[in-house]
Amino acid sequence: MAAFTVDFQLCFIAILLWLFSCFCLSAFFFKKRKEPELQDCNLPPSPPSVPVIAHLHLLLSVPIHKSFQKLSSKYGPLLYLRAFTSPIVLVSSGSMAYEKLLVTNLLGSHSLERTRLIRGEELRTFRAMLFDKATKNEAVDVGKEMINLTNNTICRMIMGRKCSEETRRLFLIASTVGRLLKKLGISLFEKEIMEVSQKYDELLEKIIKEREDNPNKKEDSYLIDVLLEVCADDNAESKVSRNQIKALFCGNELFLGGTETSGQTTSWIMAELINHPEMLKRLREEIESVVGKMKLIQETDLSNLLYLQAVVKEGLRLHPHSPIVGFTSMIINTYAVMRDPDSWEEPDEFQPERFMVPPSKGNKEMREQLDLNYIPFGSGRRGCPGSNLGSIFVGLAIGTMIQCFDWSIDGEKVNMEEAGDVNLSMAHPLKCTLVARDPLASFMSADP
Numbered sequence: 001m002a003a004f005t006v007d008f009q010l011c012f013i014a015i016l017l018w019l020f021s022c023f024c025l026s027a028f029f030f031k032k033r034k035e036p037e038l039q040d041c042n043l044p045p046s047p048p049s050v051p052v053i054a055h056l057h058l059l060l061s062v063p064i065h066k067s068f069q070k071l072s073s074k075y076g077p078l079l080y081l082r083a084f085t086s087p088i089v090l091v092s093s094g095s096m097a098y099e100k101l102l103v104t105n106l107l108g109s110h111s112l113e114r115t116r117l118i119r120g121e122e123l124r125t126f127r128a129m130l131f132d133k134a135t136k137n138e139a140v141d142v143g144k145e146m147i148n149l150t151n152n153t154i155c156r157m158i159m160g161r162k163c164s165e166e167t168r169r170l171f172l173i174a175s176t177v178g179r180l181l182k183k184l185g186i187s188l189f190e191k192e193i194m195e196v197s198q199k200y201d202e203l204l205e206k207i208i209k210e211r212e213d214n215p216n217k218k219e220d221s222y223l224i225d226v227l228l229e230v231c232a233d234d235n236a237e238s239k240v241s242r243n244q245i246k247a248l249f250c251g252n253e254l255f256l257g258g259t260e261t262s263g264q265t266t267s268w269i270m271a272e273l274i275n276h277p278e279m280l281k282r283l284r285e286e287i288e289s290v291v292g293k294m295k296l297i298q299e300t301d302l303s304n305l306l307y308l309q310a311v312v313k314e315g316l317r318l319h320p321h322s323p324i325v326g327f328t329s330m331i332i333n334t335y336a337v338m339r340d341p342d343s344w345e346e347p348d349e350f351q352p353e354r355f356m357v358p359p360s361k362g363n364k365e366m367r368e369q370l371d372l373n374y375i376p377f378g379s380g381r382r383g384c385p386g387s388n389l390g391s392i393f394v395g396l397a398i399g400t401m402i403q404c405f406d407w408s409i410d411g412e413k414v415n416m417e418e419a420g421d422v423n424l425s426m427a428h429p430l431k432c433t434l435v436a437r438d439p440l441a442s443f444m445s446a447d448p
């Protein structure tokens, strides 16, 4: 009996302690929100919840990605959950087939060719923005402007229209929080997503409705048109729901994977070129001899600009955006592999020449070396499906910035200190002032 009393007391104390810690945790980790604001929002569906803690038990179950996968297969890919009173939107992609559809209709070589015009237009806007900053003598945050460029371009490649300021804000939240969580297969956004949720849903509904009412001709169709066609087809091989199409725009890996990676890579490469003026000069000379002195660089020039390609490759080798990548049951330290002194001469030096294939080495040997030791885009099934598009983004931006402007920074050299753990970034984001170069300035000021 005595033993029973002690156990009962212990149990009681344990329950009290548990409840107390739950409340402490909630006060510490989750900000309180007012219910009326949430009721205003047009929220995604929500699974049954438990009193007080709401969906906390689901968020704490291990392994979390499996538990979320189970939830999304039961209730759909876009879910509204709560931990106590804190809102969470869970975005899970539906199926491999759906992912495949996205990748082939956006990143495949045929699609890249079809969307070249969009990238050309966005590049012109980017160049005009830089020209404007140069005229006003304003500093440029290279990474930030590159993220804007890639966001706008990917958005247009998907649905034929630009991102609004709001959308861009949402993507920026997604890229910060989502970066850590994408490995778990979830996207978790805080207050801001709930605030824009209703307006955002309305905007997406409007776009989808517009496309449904006026479908594009097949040859002019964007990814969104292909997805809507599959969504409407009951006999389609891979099922796509309306919610999945919406989920594509809030936190999908296409945006997370495509924007910050290109932004950071471009910043690192510009920093290396500013620190190595002789390489910057060589690159500029190559552009002038291949493209011409009176013509602005275009995507179709990239395949002829071998030194530019080598500069981009070397930037990706020294500063991989993902220093750690996971393969099936292994973790690979790409940073260490690409700086391994057994494979690379002077591995810590920025030397684009190493990617200019010397005639004595031959292409085969070079390719073997790259296959084994060059993995800035990961490798295998989990490797980056956007590697071609990423190289185009970075190559074009670097080519444009070097061809059209002279760059300067505060101080002698750019500080190359690294920051970040999951993703490698510059501890001191690259900010420069620029001057438009003659005679190209006259072309840029005439740009729209």
Ligand code: HEM
Binding pocket: 107, 154, 253, 254, 255, 257, 258, 259, 261, 262, 265, 316, 320, 321, 322, 324, 325, 326, 376, 377, 378, 379, 381, 382, 383, 384, 385, 386, 387, 389, 390, 391, 393, 394
């Ligand atoms: C220079 C630019 C880029 C770099 C350095 C880069 C690098 C990477 C790396 C290393 C991974 C594998 C991550 C891992 O295994 O944990 C990855 C995955 C991915 N990337 Fe990229 N990427 C770039 C551009 C892009 C672009 C432009 C897109 C598309 C618009 C894109 C879409 C994706 C997607 C969807 C995944 C996830 C693949 C999966 O998990 O199955 N990336 N990227």
